[in-house]
Amino acid sequence: MTHHAIHRDSQMQACIDACTECHAVCLETMNYCLSQGGQHAAPEHIALLSACADICATSADAMLTGASVSPVICGTCAEVCRKCAQSCERMGDDAQMKHCAEVCMRCAESCATMVA
Helix, strand or coil, rough: HHHHHHHCCCHHHHHHHHHHHHHHHHHHHHHHHHHHHHHHCCHHHHHHHHHHHHHHHHHHHHHHHCCCCCHHHHHHHHHHHHHHHHHHHCCCCCHHHHHHHHHHHCCCCCCCCCCC
C-alpha cells in the first residue's frame, strides 16, 4: 500500500475503482464494436468510447496522485461517461452495450460525487 492510499477516503477509492473499471470496459467495448461493424463501428461512437476510456484513466491517475485538479477532471469524466452511456444505450438490445452503459453511468455518478 502506498502512503497516499492510507489517506484516501472510501468514496475516493470507490471512484478510482469505478474509473479503472470503466476504462477497461470502454476499451473492451470499442474492440467489440469494431468487430461488429455497422452502427457499432460508427466513427463518433468509437471516438466516444476512446475518449471515455482516456478520461477515466486520467481521472483515476489524478486521484491516485492527489492532484489538486482531480475534482475538475472528475467533473469532465462524469460528463463524458454520461455521453458514452447514452451512445451505448442507442445501440439497442445488445448485452455488451448495456453492460458498458451501466458501467459508464456508475462511473459518472461516482465522479460527480468527487466534484468540489
